[in-house]
Amino acid sequence: MPRLDSCVLAGIVLLSSCYYLTSATPLTSLLHNKRNTDTAVPQGNAGSEVEEVPQNGEMEPQPYTPDAFPPCVSVEYLTVLKDRFATQIDRNNDGRATFEEMRRHLQDYNPNVRDAAVAGFIARRDENGDGVIDFVPEYVKNVITPDYSVENAREWFNLDNTNGDEFVTRDELMSIARHIGTPEEQAAAQVSGYYLSNDKNGDDKLDWDEYKVIYGQ
Template sequence: MPRLDSCVLAGIVLLSCCYHMTLGTSLKHLLQSKRNKDTAVPEGNTGSEVEVDQQIEEMEPQPYTPDAFPPCVSVEYLTVLKDRFATQIDKNNDGRATFEEMRRHLQDYNPNVRDAAVADFIARRDDNGDGIIDFVPEYVRNVITPDYSEENAKEWFNLDNTNGDDFVTRDELMTIARHIGTPEEQAKAQVSGYYLSNDKNGDDKLSWDEYKVIYGQ
């Protein structure tokens, strides 16, 4: 059987991703429209118009928000994400990140990561509760709609703080970057520009208070 071209495969995954992320909202609006029609008052009926109007108003779709409608991504970006997922996490390339695969991946960040921390990491991203992070929609959604909560910031701080001294240093960040395959110059730019730009006292490391600013905390 001929193998699918990577761009064709990415296109199929993209459609699946968009479908998963918008199905619930579309179906909800469809049902609301039907209910609006079913509960409409016939012309000339003067008994309960106000009550029905209130019901219809309550069923109106909510205004657009990024969280309600996660954006779809381009085929090119989706291909990059799929390659990253397969290279860094999903070693057997089956589109699913198991507990063992996630533990190995998180050990690239922190060799001392505990199984309980791995389980919590998965649970926070595992929408269907099967104990596995699927590439679509869970991994893609997690990347394109990042979590800026304090809980997520603390999770990554603990992973980046590999020696447990309550500071994330330049050396720790550079070591992690090398482990996950980031090119050296790109790693240096990211560590200096993205992370250590929050090093307010210039000691070449981030305290929790400095680190959490990255997540808007």
């Protein structure tokens, strides 16, 4: 009965994640993150989007309203997240993102990412203090719960600013999109419509003040 076993297992994971998330997070704050553990930029811009079922390599979410999501996620959605977690981060598929796995993943965004930044990225999401990001609940919670903090905005600014010049440019964003597998046409639309819509002086790049608006700062 392998199908029944997998369904039961998925149900247990769903119930455990629902219990954890609903006990800690109000309904109106549940929002799918645009990043992979990340890895995530919350909705802070009227033009941002949240997708109902995320696809590998996609950078941006789809349009959302505060009550768009139920207080827990479906088994189908968890299955998609688990596949993405295993494909992009957890290469040995043990349900945990280690330091080495996370460093390799963050290097897709910024090949110059420092070990201290990787450790800080993990620490901000590692709620049980075991030094890794567990799929449930830490990864799942990070993906569907928005983080509007300045710390999160700065963390992603530093990752997107790959040459360290304190500007996030169109070229940097397009390069990141290619590394994480976003189709070229879709990446170009997202970079122009989501990020560079905040380029107030029209210089085709974002300084910190322009970038942090994406996070509602």
